[in-house]
Amino acid sequence: MGKLILIAVLMMVVIANIEGTTEVAAGTAVLVGSNPNEEDIDGGFSSLDGMLQWAIGHSDPGVLKERSEIAQRMSLEELSNRQTELKELMEKLKMPSDAQLMLIAVNDLDNSSLPLEHHRRALEELLVLVEHIDNAIDLQKLGGFSVLIRKLDHSEPEIRTAAAWVLGKASQNNPIVQKQVLELGALTMLMKMMKSHTTEEAVKALFAISALIRNNLNGQNLFYQKAGDMMLQEVLSNSNLDIRLHKKSLFLIADLAESQLENENTVEVSFFSNQLLLKAMVDSMASSDLDLQEKALYAIKNILLLRSTKVLLFKDYCKLNEALERTRKQLQQFMVDDDLREYATDVESLRKEVELTFLQKLDKVTQAAL
Numbered sequence: 490m491g492k493l494i495l496i497a498v499l500m501m502v503v504i505a506n507i508e509g510t511t512e513v514a515a516g517t518a519v520l521v522g523s524n525p526n527e528e529d530i531d532g533g534f535s536s537l538d539g540m541l542q543w544a545i546g547h548s549d550p551g552v553l554k555e556r557s558e559i560a561q562r563m564s565l566e567e568l569s570n571r572q573t574e575l576k577e578l579m580e581k582l583k584m585p586s587d588a589q590l591m592l593i594a595v596n597d598l599d600n601s602s603l604p605l606e607h608h609r610r611a612l613e614e615l616l617v618l619v620e621h622i623d624n625a626i627d628l629q630k631l632g633g634f635s636v637l638i639r640k641l642d643h644s645e646p647e648i649r650t651a652a653a654w655v656l657g658k659a660s661q662n663n664p665i666v667q668k669q670v671l672e673l674g675a676l677t678m679l680m681k682m683m684k685s686h687t688t689e690e691a692v693k694a695l696f697a698i699s700a701l702i703r704n705n706l707n708g709q710n711l712f713y714q715k716a717g718d719m720m721l722q723e724v725l726s727n728s729n730l731d732i733r734l735h736k737k738s739l740f741l742i743a744d745l746a747e748s749q750l751e752n753e754n755t756v757e758v759s760f761f762s763n764q765l766l767l768k769a770m771v772d773s774m775a776s777s778d779l780d781l782q783e784k785a786l787y788a789i790k791n792i793l794l795l796r797s798t799k800v801l802l803f804k805d806y807c808k809l810n811e812a813l814e815r816t817r818k819q820l821q822q823f824m825v826d827d828d829l830r831e832y833a834t835d836v837e838s839l840r841k842e843v844e845l846t847f848l849q850k851l852d853k854v855t856q857a858a859l
């Protein structure tokens with residue numbers, strides 16, 4: 490689609506530039522030379538956007554109109570020459586493939602003699618490109634992931650952050666990429682980045698961690714081995730941290746519990762019985778942010794559904810009873826507000842569900858004790 494628009498725009502430019510062919514040719518020559526080592530790449534178009542901007546910038550409507558009038562006055566021979574030129578140009582105008590663009594970006598990223606600005610731009614381009622699952626797999630074939638993972642250690646937080654973001658995007662719903670990125674040791678580095686003083690770095694690191702271990706049992710086991718419970722507990726217990734980190738943590742826990750529900754017969758994981766973590770989750774229900782409350786409730790519900798969960802821990806240590814009651818009252822207050830009523834009602838029904846699951850589980854334990 491983008492290519493079609495671009496070609497259409499370029500055709501307009503070509504027709505408009507009856508006398509100024511050299512200008513177009515100069516522009517396109519750069520396009521064609523997709524050799525990453527050629528210096529003129531810098532002056533050329535590093536992206537479709539760049540080309541489009543250039544083409545639009547060169548197509549003043551007034552000039553276009555005037556020139557199309559000239560075109561009408563052209564002789565048949567002239568017109569035919571123009572058509573041949575146009576055809577040649579279109580042939581030269583082979584767009585670089587995504588794989589070529591990724592190769593250029595990876596080479597730039599790997600070239601330490603290039604200024605930081607180039608690395609930043611390469612990461613931005615990769616971020617867009619890896620959104621396509623095929624590209625993410627091609628990037629693996631190009632050896633792009635080891636280059637990216639090395640950047641997680643970069644001295645500039647901005648570069649580390651962007652590299653984590655690309656890795657997370659590429660790993661999302663992509664078991665092949667997840668496997669390679671895990672094998673290259675990214676998880677430990679990303680977990681280290683969670684201690685960053687830069688919010689954005691921690692946010693992107695957590696995003697990447699989640700993407701890397703989602704629906705991936707090997708990744709999850711590695712996360713448990715590397716004390717992922719402590720990492721998340723520290724996030725949840727730190728009220729100074731950005732709320733996005735709290736939400737992402739709760740979301741990840743809910744996701745892990747769901748995965749554990751499906752595999753409970755094979756392994757028991759101490760992660761879900763870490764009482765500090767459970768308490769931090771229950772405490773986060775006290776937030777006045779409905780979205781956060783909802784995520785906390787959902788994660789707690791999933792954990793309560795696990796057979797191995799010690800419900801008394803929730804009752805005695807985490808004071809889940811009290812927390813649920815406090816949340817009920819708070820939600821009722823939200824319901825008075827027209828804007829919040831609907832959302833608060835949804836969260837309240839989730840809260841009731843959690844309460845019911847909790848009481849049933851408690852009942853079973855008390856019955857068994859009698």
Ligand SMILES: *[C@@H]1O[C@H](CO)[C@@H](O)[C@H](O)[C@H]1NC(C)=O
Nearest residue numbers: 525526596597600601602603
């Ligand atoms: C790294 O970039 C410099 C400066 O553009 C260039 O001269 C050099 O050839 C590049 N190295 C590689 C391995 O591409």
